[in-house]
Amino acid sequence: xxILTPASLNPAIRNVQYAVRxxxxxxxxxxxxxxxxxxxxxxxxxxxxxxxxxxxxKGLDQQPLTFVRQVAALTEWPPLADLAPGVFxxxxxxxxxxxxxxxxxxxxxxxxxxxxxxxKNVANFIQERDGYPxxxxxxxxxxxxxxxxSLLISMLITGPNSGILIPIPQYPLYTATLAQYNGTPxxxxxxxxxxxxxxxxxxxxxxKEAIAKGIEPKALVIINPGNPTGALLEESTQxxxxxxxxxxxxxxxxxxxxxxxxHNRATHQFISFKKVVSKMRSPVPLVSFHSTSxxxxxxxxxxxxxxxxxxxxxxxxxxxxxxxxxxLCPVVSGQIGVDTMVRPPKPGEPSYELWKKExxxxxxxxxxxxxxxxxxxxxxPGVSCVNSPxxxxxxxxxxxxxxxxxxxxxxxxxPDAFYALELLDRTGICVVPGSGFGQKEGEWxxxxxxxxxxxxxxxxxxxxxxxxxxxxxxxx
Numbered sequence: 001x002x003i004l005t006p007a008s009l010n011p012a013i014r015n016v017q018y019a020v021r022x023x024x025x026x027x028x029x030x031x032x033x034x035x036x037x038x039x040x041x042x043x044x045x046x047x048x049x050x051x052x053x054x055x056x057x058k059g060l061d062q063q064p065l066t067f068v069r070q071v072a073a074l075t076e077w078p079p080l081a082d083l084a085p086g087v088f089x090x091x092x093x094x095x096x097x098x099x100x101x102x103x104x105x106x107x108x109x110x111x112x113x114x115x116x117x118x119x120k121n122v123a124n125f126i127q128e129r130d131g132y133p134x135x136x137x138x139x140x141x142x143x144x145x146x147x148x149x150s151l152l153i154s155m156l157i158t159g160p161n162s163g164i165l166i167p168i169p170q171y172p173l174y175t176a177t178l179a180q181y182n183g184t185p186x187x188x189x190x191x192x193x194x195x196x197x198x199x200x201x202x203x204x205x206x207x208k209e210a211i212a213k214g215i216e217p218k219a220l221v222i223i224n225p226g227n228p229t230g231a232l233l234e235e236s237t238q239x240x241x242x243x244x245x246x247x248x249x250x251x252x253x254x255x256x257x258x259x260x261x262x263h264n265r266a267t268h269q270f271i272s273f274k275k276v277v278s279k280m281r282s283p284v285p286l287v288s289f290h291s292t293s294x295x296x297x298x299x300x301x302x303x304x305x306x307x308x309x310x311x312x313x314x315x316x317x318x319x320x321x322x323x324x325x326x327x328l329c330p331v332v333s334g335q336i337g338v339d340t341m342v343r344p345p346k347p348g349e350p351s352y353e354l355w356k357k358e359x360x361x362x363x364x365x366x367x368x369x370x371x372x373x374x375x376x377x378x379x380x381p382g383v384s385c386v387n388s389p390x391x392x393x394x395x396x397x398x399x400x401x402x403x404x405x406x407x408x409x410x411x412x413x414x415p416d417a418f419y420a421l422e423l424l425d426r427t428g429i430c431v432v433p434g435s436g437f438g439q440k441e442g443e444w445x446x447x448x449x450x451x452x453x454x455x456x457x458x459x460x461x462x463x464x465x466x467x468x469x470x471x472x473x474x475x476x
Contacts (some may be wrong), residue, residue, distance in 0.1 A: 015179040024420055025051055028430035044428035048458065050448040051430045053227075053392045055298030060451045062298050065358050067351045068340045071095050072302075075106055075336050089350035095343075099336060106332040112325040114141025114306070115332070118339045122306055125342035132278035138309045140320065141330045141338060144300075145257045145291035148307040150177045151323055152253060152287055156218045157183035163215040165206060165250070167198065169395065169437035169445070171227045186210045186217055187438060192397065195386050196229035198222070200240045207248060219251040220244070225258040225270065228395040228437050228447040230370075230388025232268050238276045245284045252277075254288045257305075258391040260295030263367035268389045274310055286310040292337040294392065296362040304334030304341070369450040370394065376459045380466050388450075395434070397445050398466075404473035416444035422469055427461040 006014060032047045034040045048059055055062035070088055074081050074096030081093050088096075102117035103110065113119065119136040126134035142148040150173075153164060157178070163186040166174045170187075178185050188206040190196045203220070210217055222241060224233045233241075245252045254273040262268050277286050292304035309317060324330075344359075345351040374387040377396050385396035400408075400415050408418030416433035423446075424430050434445025452458045 012180055012182050016176045022432075022436065023417070024424060024430050024432060025049075027421065028424060028428075031424070031428060042428070043426060044461075047428045047430060048452055048461075049430050050452055050458075051432045053294060053449055053451070054300045055294075055392075055451050056300065060449075060453065062362060062451060063358065064299065065297060065340075065355060067092065067345055067355045068297060068299065068337065070351075071099070071340050072333065072336060075099055075103075076333070091345060091349045091351050095340075099339065103332065103336075106336065108332075110329045110332050110335065112327075112329050113321055114139070114330055114338075115335050118335050119306075121339055122308075122342050126272075126274060126308060130272055130275035130278065132275060134274070134308060138312065138317065140307050140309070140324055141335050142305045142307060143303040143331050143334055144293055145255065145289040145305040145307070146173055147303075147330070148287075148289050148305060149173060149253070149255065150180075151320070152251075152307070153177045153183065153219075154181045155319065155323065156251065157181045158218075160184060161215055163210050163217050164253075165203060165210075165217060165220040167221065167223060167226070169228050169434060169439055169447075170221070171223060171255070172436055174221055175438075184210075184215050186215065189440060190226070190229060190231065192386065195389075196226060196231035196395075198231070198233060198237055198241070200237070200244055203241075203244060217248060217250060219253050221253045221255065222273070223255040224273075225261060225388075225390030227255075227258065227391055228393045228432075229386065230258075230391040230393055230395075231386075232262070232270065232390045235271050235276065238271065238273060239280060242273070242277055242280055242282050242284050246282060251285045251287065254286060256288055257291040257294045259290065260297075261366065261392060262390050263363075263370055264389060270390070274308065277310055283311055285312050287312070292334065292341050295341070296359045297337070297341050298362075299337050302334050302337045303331045304337035306338055365453075366392065366450055369452070369455045372455055373448075373450060373459055373462075376463065380463060381470055383466065392449050392451060393447050394450060395437075395445055395447050397434075397443060400444055401474050404469070407473060416446055419444070419469065420446050423462070423465045426465040426468060429458070429461055429465070 070092040119139045123134035123136045163184040165186045168187045168189050188203045259270045289307045293300040345355045374385050377385040382399040405415045408415040414435040420433045431446045431448040
């Protein structure tokens with residue numbers, strides 16, 4: 001009998017790397033299990049998972065929005081409204097009944113593209129946000145934004161010479177998906193010295209180099225606000241990027257899942273690429289992604305998201321629909337989560353005041369933690385950190401000594417992974433090394449979330465570990 005081995009599997013799978021759930025996360029889980037032992041011998045009493053934007057996970061404990069969970073409860077079990085009279089606000093009861101009328105049981109498959117009623121609500125949300133119409137027939141509900149990204153990349157890649165332009169640093173989903181479908185990443189570098197700004201010139205250079213190597217650029221990925229950087233694009237830059245896509249016949253893939261995570265709305269404003277493309281009357285094919293996992297909703301486990309297609313031909317839309325149909329339908333509870341995200345309570349409705357209080361508190365907490373963490377990290381020797389205006393992360397650069405780099409190499413580790421492992425073993429804080437996101441040669445970073453409560457204790461641990469590392473390895 002032939003034994004199943006990795007060598008007998010699709011070779012592309014072996015090339016997939018996903019640092020967010022990699023070695024650091026695996027060791028963190030081992031530490032978490034060890035902490036259950038009475039004499040665990042670890043120098044900390046808890047593991048802090050700062051490696052992933054998962055707001056409601058144990059230890060971070062961002063509270064779910066009451067409105068979202070109440071609607072979810074009544075759509076899961078409609079009789080609950082009658083069994084608990086007066087417990088649920090009237091607008092929640094009305095919303096749940098409305099959704100059940102449109103959906104039926106959430107235990108049944110929905111339309112493969114998503115519940116038509118919910119897609120209409122997404123279209124209304126987009127139109128209210130941008131001031132330009134959206135067509136529900138061009139909106140696809142998905143199990144989180146990642147499912148949509150993977151689908152579109154799989155359809156764009158026609159062979160190993162198909163390339164996708166991706167920002168460096170980038171969210172590892174993009175390189176992992178390209179590896180899975182045997183495509184080629186075309187990296188372009190963000191400018192850390194200019195607050196991680198996007199340079200159109202650097203993309204032009206990357207395009208020329210790729211074409212010279214025989215790679216056909218198919219699409220441009222833009223993450224706005226950025227992950228891991230939190231950078232927010234100015235509208236003038238967005239216009240130039242759209243023009244670049246026109247000139248080079250590129251599909252624009254706009255990852256906009258952090259659009260609600262803007263820390264100072266007085267100085268920074270999110271502008272969607274749908275609005276820019278519509279305003280310019282550009283013919284650029286655009287796919288825009290959004291999710292319930294981020295923002296202040298933070299419902300990662302519910303797996304809700306959508307993508308909107310703009311300037312995509314009907315024959316291509318039919319193929320997208322066909323591929324969506326292979327998976328039967330997106331998670332229905334996730335679709336309901338999308339509906340609550342795009343249709344939150346309005347002023348004057350019974351749930352509005354509590355919803356406003358909860359969302360304001362989450363925005364304020366994220367903004368405060370981001371500011372405090374950036375200020376404190378920038379005071380550490382050998383650390384520089386751009387203060388992020390958006391998203392959920394900071395991405396500090398660490399300057400490592402020759403001794404530290406040699407110690408890392410002797411253990412078969414990238415220097416920033418070695419630093420992150422030391423941080424985890426000293427403090428229980430799990431971060432992601434910059435080598436998992438991409439960075440310039442000779443630079444080292446790590447990404448950490450700004451989701452952790454008890455920010456003083458959290459940052460104190462970061463500072464202590466860094467100073468101990470510097471002392472041991474003579475970093476500067």
